[in-house]
Amino acid sequence: MEIILSxxxxxxxxxxxxxxxxxxxxxxxxxxxxLSYAVNLFIFVMGWVRGGAAPFVSTRTIPDPAGFADPLxxxxxxxxxxxxxxxxxxxxxxxxxxxxxTGTDHVDGREPGQ
Amino acid sequence: xxxxxxxxxxxxxxxPLVAGALLLVIDEPRHALKASVSVAAMLAVLVAAGALAxxxxxxxxxxxSLGAWAAPMGIVLVADRLAALMxxxxxxxxxxxxxxxxxxxxxxxxQFHALLQFLVAGLNGAFLTGDLFxxxxxxxxxxxxxxxxxLYGGGTPRVRASLHYIVINxxxxxxxxxxxxxxxxxxxxxxxxxxxxxxxxLSPEDRPLLEIGAATLAVxxxxxxxxxxxxxxxxxxxxxSSAPAAALFCILSKVGIYALxxxxxxxxxxxxxxxxxxxxxxxxxxxxxxxxxxxxDLGRIASFSLVVSSGTLLATIGIGGSNVVxxxxxxxxxxxxxxxxxxxxxxxxxxxxxxxxxxxxxxxxAFRVEDEQEQPEELVGVLIPATMAVxxxxxxxxxxxxxxxxxxPGFLAKFSMMAAVLDSPRVAAGAWLLLALVVLSGLVxxxxxxxxxxxxxxxxxxxxxxxxxxxxxxxVAGLITGCLVLTVFAxxxxxxxxxAGDALHPPEDYIREVLRPR
Numbered sequence: 001m002e003i004i005l006s007x008x009x010x011x012x013x014x015x016x017x018x019x020x021x022x023x024x025x026x027x028x029x030x031x032x033x034x035l036s037y038a039v040n041l042f043i044f045v046m047g048w049v050r051g052g053a054a055p056f057v058s059t060r061t062i063p064d065p066a067g068f069a070d071p072l073x074x075x076x077x078x079x080x081x082x083x084x085x086x087x088x089x090x091x092x093x094x095x096x097x098x099x100x101x102t103g104t105d106h107v108d109g110r111e112p113g114q
Numbered sequence: 115x116x117x118x119x120x121x122x123x124x125x126x127x128x129x130p131l132v133a134g135a136l137l138l139v140i141d142e143p144r145h146a147l148k149a150s151v152s153v154a155a156m157l158a159v160l161v162a163a164g165a166l167a168x169x170x171x172x173x174x175x176x177x178x179s180l181g182a183w184a185a186p187m188g189i190v191l192v193a194d195r196l197a198a199l200m201x202x203x204x205x206x207x208x209x210x211x212x213x214x215x216x217x218x219x220x221x222x223x224x225q226f227h228a229l230l231q232f233l234v235a236g237l238n239g240a241f242l243t244g245d246l247f248x249x250x251x252x253x254x255x256x257x258x259x260x261x262x263x264x265l266y267g268g269g270t271p272r273v274r275a276s277l278h279y280i281v282i283n284x285x286x287x288x289x290x291x292x293x294x295x296x297x298x299x300x301x302x303x304x305x306x307x308x309x310x311x312x313x314x315x316l317s318p319e320d321r322p323l324l325e326i327g328a329a330t331l332a333v334x335x336x337x338x339x340x341x342x343x344x345x346x347x348x349x350x351x352x353x354x355s356s357a358p359a360a361a362l363f364c365i366l367s368k369v370g371i372y373a374l375x376x377x378x379x380x381x382x383x384x385x386x387x388x389x390x391x392x393x394x395x396x397x398x399x400x401x402x403x404x405x406x407x408x409x410x411d412l413g414r415i416a417s418f419s420l421v422v423s424s425g426t427l428l429a430t431i432g433i434g435g436s437n438v439v440x441x442x443x444x445x446x447x448x449x450x451x452x453x454x455x456x457x458x459x460x461x462x463x464x465x466x467x468x469x470x471x472x473x474x475x476x477x478x479x480a481f482r483v484e485d486e487q488e489q490p491e492e493l494v495g496v497l498i499p500a501t502m503a504v505x506x507x508x509x510x511x512x513x514x515x516x517x518x519x520x521x522x523p524g525f526l527a528k529f530s531m532m533a534a535v536l537d538s539p540r541v542a543a544g545a546w547l548l549l550a551l552v553v554l555s556g557l558v559x560x561x562x563x564x565x566x567x568x569x570x571x572x573x574x575x576x577x578x579x580x581x582x583x584x585x586x587x588x589x590v591a592g593l594i595t596g597c598l599v600l601t602v603f604a605x606x607x608x609x610x611x612x613x614a615g616d617a618l619h620p621p622e623d624y625i626r627e628v629l630r631p632r
Contacts, residue, residue: 020285025277032284039288039295046299072304073295076247080291083254087287090261091280098277101270107281109274 001049005041012038023112025095025105029088036084040077047073122169123178123193125162126201126238129155134231142224149216152227156212159234160205163198170198175617175627177244185244185628186308192244192628195614196443200241200365200372203447206596207365207454208234210589211358214458217586219358222267229266233259233362240369244628246294246304249373253290253338257283260366263359264351271354279351282337290334296327307628309381310621328382332391335377338370340424342398348421349405353413357461360413361454367420368446371427379436379619388432392544395429398422399551406562412460412570415562416453419516422555423449429551430531433544438534439615440608445527448597452515452524455593459509462587463570465580501582506571508587511594513567517559518552523601528552530608 012034019031047070054068095105102109133155140148170176176193179185193201212230220226236256243249261283264276298304300320301312316324333344340348348367352360374391378384402421409415423445430442511522518524532552535545600607617623 020281028281032281032288035285035288039291042292043295043298046295048299073298076295076298079247079251083251083287084284087254087258087261087280087284090258091284094261094265094273094277094280097265097268098273101273107277109270109277 005045005049009038009041009045012041023106023108025098025107028107029091029095032091033084033088036080036088040080040084043073043077043080120178122162122165123176123191123242126159126166126205127191127235127242129158129162130231130235130238134228134235137228137231138225145221148227149220152212152231153209153216155231156205156209156234159238160202160209163202163205163238166193167195167198167202169193170195175624177627177630184631186303186305189248190244190305190628191242192624193242194617194624195610196372196376196618197241199443199447199611199614200368201238203368203450204234204237204241204365206593207362207450210454210458210593211362213592214361214586214589215358217583219267219356222356225262226266229259229262230358230362232256233263235259237365237369241372244306246297246306246309246377250287250290250294253369253373254287256366256369257287260359260363263362264355266359267356272356275347275350275354278347282347286334286337289330289337293327293329293331293334296323296330300324300327305628306377306381307621307625310383310625311629313381325386328377329387331377332374332387335370335374336394336428338367339374339428340367340370340398340421341394341428342401342421342425345398345401345421345424349409349414349417352417352420352457353411357458360416360457364420364450364454364457367424368427368450371424371431371446374428375431375439375618379439380621380624383621384435384619388435389544390432392429392432392548395425395427395432396544396548396551398425399429399555401425403555403558406558409562412463412566413457415566416456416460419449419456419559420453422559423453423516426528426531426552426555429544429548430535433548434531434535434537436615436619437537438531439618440611441527441530441534443611443614444523444600444604444608445531448515448523448527448600451593451597452512452522455508455590456512456516458586458590458593459505459512462580462582462590463505463509465582501580502571504587505580505582506567508590508594509563509567509571511597513560513563515594515597516563517556519556519560521601523597523604526601526604528556 016031016033016035016038019027019034022028022031050069098109099105104111106112133151137148137151140151166176170193177185178191178193180189180191183189208230215226215230233256236252236259239252240249240256243252261276261280264279265272294304297309300316300323301309303309303312313324337344339345352363355363378387399422402418402425405418405421406415409418426449427442427446430438430445434442514522515524518528532549535548
């Protein structure tokens with residue numbers, strides 16, 4: 001489980017960074033999205049990976065803390081997802097405005113060599 | 115009133131948030147209503163910030179548990195002197211920018227007032243929070259508003275610069291999250307005071323991972339502070355954004371420094387990395403100086419002087435540690451006010467170049483895209499007499515302020531900062547190097563600004579006296595007068611800042627107050 005998760009995070013991060021460094025705005029956005037998935041998974045993992053454990057506590061029995069997943073990273077991830085979603089949407093609008101104003105989708109607003 | 119008093123800490127966040135939401139639903143053409151709501155809210159924030167600054171730290175740090183969940187389980191707001199001071203500075207700057215915008219800028223595009231209010235809410239939240247993840251959320255709030263303000267007015271240069279600004283800050287936010295989650299994974303808490311208690315107890319094998327987390331967090335803060343080599347986005351973005359937005363952005367780079375100082379002193383109690391911050395700050399200083407000398411126009415010079423002030427602050431704090439916090443804060447206040455005044459002035463002066471204000475040429479580009487928008491009208495209202503004389507006087511004051519020459523408080527700030535640095539060198543060789551660089555940066559500022567000033571005020575080819583409204587020069591005059599008042603009352607101000615610095619480090623009082631069961 002740990003291996004799969006860490007490989008997944010590594011692949012997402014690697015692809016994200018590569019795309020982030022590409023010269024086209026759309027690639028940059030996809031790269032940022034991939035990076036944010038990787039970071040979200042990373043936050044999740046920081047609460048330790050524990051299969052089949054619930055993040056909440058029953059009130060009827062006195063729970064054994066070892067049997068439960070940490071609820072805080074899950075709350076953090078939720079916040080991070082919402083924020084990343086909103087900012088990506090904003091960035092998409094700016095991308096379209098830049099495309100419309102400069103006539104190119106290069107990140108510098110002009111084609112290299114121009 | 116006495117029942118309301120404990121909730122005072124909430125006001126600087128809640129008031130702009132509510133006002134911003136209200137402004138969103140008011141129809142765009144109702145400028146007068148929007149402006150009055152916005153100004154009223156900003157005045158309320160200013161009053162609340164003043165009350166907070168007067169009460170903060172006397173006798174104890176004010177801690178507010180949100181939803182009455184006590185720390186470390188709940189999220190707390192902590193108003194100590196440092197936070198209250200930053201909130202007050204934000205309120206002053208925001209009010210100046212808002213008044214300046216009332217002359218024309220607030221009609222140049224949609225939702226100026228709402229963006230401004232949200233930015234202020236985010237800034238105040240970031241200054242007041244005592245929780246790392248909450249800090250991230252407020253950072254995102256202020257960044258989202260700042261994206262809007264950076265784009266405000268439209269036009270190709272703004273969109274081009276903002277695209278870089280947004281992408282870089284999104285990447286920095288992801289680093290912030292990685293740093294925060296590493297700290298959480300190691301310590302199991304995100305409350306700053308609780309972190310400070312738990313971190314020293316960590317086992318040695320956990321330390322490397324913890325330090326990686328701290329370093330990642332620091333990179334995220336330093337991107338915002340504009341440290342070389344993380345700050346190349348800053349001059350382009352700030353100099354292309356509209357004048358009121360740029361004036362408000364002066365405090366944006368200080369948020370990074372504030373967060374760095376807060377986390378470094380409170381959570382890590384001046385942990386490792388002092389040399390890195392010191393030399394990084396000096397590199398920033400050199401980069402800023404080169405930029406100031408090579409910039410043709412005032413807006414860019416102002417942006418680079420912001421880089422210089424970031425570098426000075428980082429290097430000073432890196433070398434002097436907690437002993438220099440008070441003079442560094444004094445410098446932070448004066449340089450922020452001075453640069454903001456310069457940003458506002460730059461736009462007024464720039465207007466003299468082409469008759470009819472070349473601001474219109476910039477915004478016109480945007481209006482081809484959005485023809486529905488209303489054009490900023492021609493100037494009406496009270497125009498000030500002897501415009502060039504007033505502008506040049508204000509410009510001279512701003513120059514003195516940024517270069518750090520007497521009688522304005524920039525001099526006092528730099529002098530006390532350097533005295534403190536030489537008093538307590540942790541990076542001994544660095545202290546003298548920094549002294550040389552700071553003196554040089556003053557000279558560079560004088561050269562760059564005097565050159566720009568000569569070109570504007572003495573070489574009269576192709577220039578006409580710009581038409582400036584009273585409400586546009588008032589904020590500039592206010593910012594500069596504020597600095598003059600700071601010179602006169604430097605003693606009490608320094609006392610306040612010294613106590614702020616003492617409360618910051620060692621952070622025992624802070625930790626005790628936050629974690630005190632209530």
